[in-house]
Amino acid sequence: xxxxxxxxxxxxxxxxxxxxxxxxxxxxxxxxxxxxxxxxxxxxxxxxxxxxxxxxxxxxxxxxxxxxxxxxxxxxxxxxxxxxxxxxxxxxxxxxxxxxxxxxxxxxxxxxxxxxxxxxxxxxxxxxxxxxxxxxxxxxxxxxxxxxxxxxxxxxxxxxxxxxxxxxxxxxxxxxxxxxxxxxxxxxxxxxxxxxxxxxxxxxxxxxxxxxxxxxxxxxxxxxxxxxxxxxxxxxxxxxxxxxxxxxxxxxxxxxxxxxxxxxxxxxxxxxxxxxxxxxxxxxxxxxxxxxxxxxxxxxxxxxxxxxxxxxxxxxxxxxxxxxxxxxxxxxxxxxxxxxxxxxxxxxxxxxxxxxxxxxxxxxxxxxxxxxxxxxxxxxxxxxxxxxxxxxxxxxxxxxxxxxxxxxxxxxxxxxxxxxxxxxxxxxxxxxxxxxxxxxx
Amino acid sequence: xxxxxxxxxxxxxxxxxxxxxxxxxxxxxxxxxxxxxxxxxxxxxxxxxxxxxxxxxxxxxxxxxxxxxxxxxxxxxxxxxxxxxxxxxxxxxxxxxxxxxxxxxxxxxxxxxxxxxxxxxxxxxxxxxxxxxxxxxxxxxxxxxxxxxxxxxxxxxxxxxxxxxxxxxxxxxxxxxxxxxxxxxxxxxxxxxxxxxxxxxxxxxxxxxxxxxxxxxxxxxxxxxxxxxxxxxxxxxxxxxxxxxxxxxxxxxxxxxxxxxxxxxxxxxxxxxxxxxxxxxxxxxx
Numbered sequence: 001x002x003x004x005x006x007x008x009x010x011x012x013x014x015x016x017x018x019x020x021x022x023x024x025x026x027x028x029x030x031x032x033x034x035x036x037x038x039x040x041x042x043x044x045x046x047x048x049x050x051x052x053x054x055x056x057x058x059x060x061x062x063x064x065x066x067x068x069x070x071x072x073x074x075x076x077x078x079x080x081x082x083x084x085x086x087x088x089x090x091x092x093x094x095x096x097x098x099x100x101x102x103x104x105x106x107x108x109x110x111x112x113x114x115x116x117x118x119x120x121x122x123x124x125x126x127x128x129x130x131x132x133x134x135x136x137x138x139x140x141x142x143x144x145x146x147x148x149x150x151x152x153x154x155x156x157x158x159x160x161x162x163x164x165x166x167x168x169x170x171x172x173x174x175x176x177x178x179x180x181x182x183x184x185x186x187x188x189x190x191x192x193x194x195x196x197x198x199x200x201x202x203x204x205x206x207x208x209x210x211x212x213x214x215x216x217x218x219x220x221x222x223x224x225x226x227x228x229x230x231x232x233x234x235x236x237x238x239x240x241x242x243x244x245x246x247x248x249x250x251x252x253x254x255x256x257x258x259x260x261x262x263x264x265x266x267x268x269x270x271x272x273x274x275x276x277x278x279x280x281x282x283x284x285x286x287x288x289x290x291x292x293x294x295x296x297x298x299x300x301x302x303x304x305x306x307x308x309x310x311x312x313x314x315x316x317x318x319x320x321x322x323x324x325x326x327x328x329x330x331x332x333x334x335x336x337x338x339x340x341x342x343x344x345x346x347x348x349x350x351x352x353x354x355x356x357x358x359x360x361x362x363x364x365x366x367x368x369x370x371x372x373x374x375x376x377x378x379x380x381x382x383x384x385x386x387x388x389x390x391x392x393x394x395x396x397x398x399x400x401x402x403x404x405x406x407x408x409x410x411x412x413x414x415x416x417x418x419x420x421x422x423x424x425x426x427x428x429x430x431x432x433x434x435x436x437x438x439x440x441x
Numbered sequence: 442x443x444x445x446x447x448x449x450x451x452x453x454x455x456x457x458x459x460x461x462x463x464x465x466x467x468x469x470x471x472x473x474x475x476x477x478x479x480x481x482x483x484x485x486x487x488x489x490x491x492x493x494x495x496x497x498x499x500x501x502x503x504x505x506x507x508x509x510x511x512x513x514x515x516x517x518x519x520x521x522x523x524x525x526x527x528x529x530x531x532x533x534x535x536x537x538x539x540x541x542x543x544x545x546x547x548x549x550x551x552x553x554x555x556x557x558x559x560x561x562x563x564x565x566x567x568x569x570x571x572x573x574x575x576x577x578x579x580x581x582x583x584x585x586x587x588x589x590x591x592x593x594x595x596x597x598x599x600x601x602x603x604x605x606x607x608x609x610x611x612x613x614x615x616x617x618x619x620x621x622x623x624x625x626x627x628x629x630x631x632x633x634x635x636x637x638x639x640x641x642x643x644x645x646x647x648x649x650x651x652x653x654x655x656x657x658x659x660x661x662x663x664x665x666x667x668x669x670x671x672x673x674x675x676x677x678x679x680x681x682x683x684x685x686x687x688x689x690x691x692x693x694x695x696x697x698x699x700x701x702x703x704x705x706x707x708x709x710x711x712x713x714x715x716x717x718x719x720x721x722x723x724x725x726x727x
Binding site for chain 1: 554568
């Protein structure tokens with residue numbers, strides 16, 4: 001660990017020294033073209049470099065693999081002028097970006113913030129990345145957001161559900177597309193109240209870190225406003241593998257709705273064990289934020305009838321034509337259907353490419369300002385755009401419900417899409433977020 | 442409620458005791474810590490999953506896990522481990538640690554990192570009433586499987602000739618060798634047995650957790666704590682350590698979840714201060 005940290009410090013120090021040297025040693029740059037991060041250095045050749053940071057080992061490796069496949073498809077589509085990229089007006093009929101080929105490389109973050117930052121630093125200093133993207137856990141994403149801000153390199157955030165990513169840790173150089181906890185709570189609560197009635201007693205199982213608390217608190221506030229009461233918030237350390245002590249408390253409560261906030265492996269373990277404790281015979285299970293491979297891990301017998309949300313789900317292709325193209329191309333390339341982490345990857349790449357094309361420059365400041373204009377771009381969820389104040393994407397929220405095993409067409413046909421709630425209706429008012437946006441330079 | 446939490450501790454302790462037993466037997470005889478133990482636990486879960494998902498019969502998955510990890514253990518010992526018996530401790534730790542990484546990545550390469558569906562067997566999916574407590578049948582089954590396994594291993598170790606050689610080897614391998622007994626073959630069998638017990642624990646734990654290549658990583662640390670508490674190399678120490686650790690984690694979790702893992706290490710520290718060889722550790726072996 002120590003060795004790694006020293007290495008990182010060396011690279012980081014070397015990087016900043018190198019960057020400041022580059023800035024001072026380039027007197028021929030006009031004032032208007034002052035260096036920002038790797039611009040214009042990284043754009044002088046016939047190609048530009050994009051660094052992808054996806055965990056392919058560690059607890060979110062499966063999600064990271066799906067995400068990486070989404071990036072690969074997106075960047076190849078961009079270089080070849082094919083697929084969803086070809087349907088974006090600013091990119092249609094063109095190959096590459098601003099006449100340059102996009103060279104990309106993926107690195108394994110091991111689902112660890114320090115490894116993520118180390119790999120991202122290598123991309124920025126050695127490969128002169130003009131943009132970095134990816135990450136699956138909020139903790140690695142927030143770490144990379146801070147690096148991006150410090151290095152003045154654009155970072156398109158991967159999967160991240162914590163309010164902090166665009167709240168107290170928001171960065172000028174980071175943009176997050178996934179639903180934050182507040183949005184999940186706002187779009188899910190009315191559906192739950194409609195399905196289960198007004199006077200329900202909920203009990204929460206919450207992982208003890210920023211994502212868990214922000215989702216539980218957001219959901220409590222939203223459901224209590226609609227008449228529900230909260231029996232208890234059972235907080236478990238993160239990560240946990242044996243949930244029996246917590247589940248004993250939950251099983252012996254008088255709650256009638258069990259809201260499981262646990263995510264990833266913890267979500268799978270806690271849900272499987274809750275079923276063994278017979279909790280779902282007494283209570284209605286709700287999983288507000290359904291992690292990418294949760295249904296595969298708990299099985300449809302448990303998943304059926306359970307409400308929740310996901311960033312995106314393949315059945316949305318019935319509503320959005322570009323989702324249909326995305327699913328078809330992805331299946332053609334990878335032989336499996338994309339999950340929502342792949343959607344995050346593709347959408348984030350497309351949004352960045354469109355902003356560069358419209359700004360007509362790779363200059364990150366110009367690209368950020370273009371994104372902050374908030375002009376909607378038509379993608380796999382219809383029109384979406386970024387809010388300038390906190391860099392949270394304004395986008396629809398799909399509410400899902402687990403299908404009966406007998407209704408499944410294919411082994412990953414897990415959900416019915418119950419409702420798609422427009423993004424504007426569920427956004428947290430900007431004044432309520434704790435985002436203080438850092439400066440451009 | 443406290444009874445229910447105590448029962449939780451016993452169920453958790455049963456699994457910890459199983460995992461720790463494999464580790465402690467290998468440590469006792471070969472004299473070194475097998476850092477690949479957690480990876481073998483995972484291999485057992487995957488071997489069991491393959492059979493379970495094909496046959497839908499959990500009772501076939503258990504022997505599958507045992508056999509596969511036993512064979513994997515044999516191969517590993519012959520190809521790699523035996524070259525390290527005379528090497529420094531650091532080398533032994535490094536080679537088994539490296540082996541763990543290779544096993545995990547091998548499974549990831551074959552099966553992908555995606556979590557596999559391993560449901561509770563239908564005959565153990567219900568609730569059973571014990572005293573006034575409603576308790577998951579599967580956790581009762583886990584305790585039963587652990588009890589049976591521990592009994593069988595006890596009989597092998599303490600009532601058979603092989604067991605005699607193993608125990609003698611733990612005390613003094615050189616003398617046993619001089620007596621004309623092939624200690625090398627015993628080493629190989631014991632390593633494979635340790636691997637098989639790890640594999641068995643893996644498939645038994647699988648219906649409780651997310652089955653993926655990284656599932657054994659955290660368990661390794663806990664099982665080291667268990668054998669340190671119970672006494673390194675001691676059969677009954679592994680069982681006692683497992684139950685003690687399970688109860689500490691469960692009871693602390695019930696009242697102050699944040700301190701559950703801290704308390705485990707506090708208990709370990711106290712044991713190390715008062716009884717450096719562990720609760721049932723054997724005196725005298727150097």
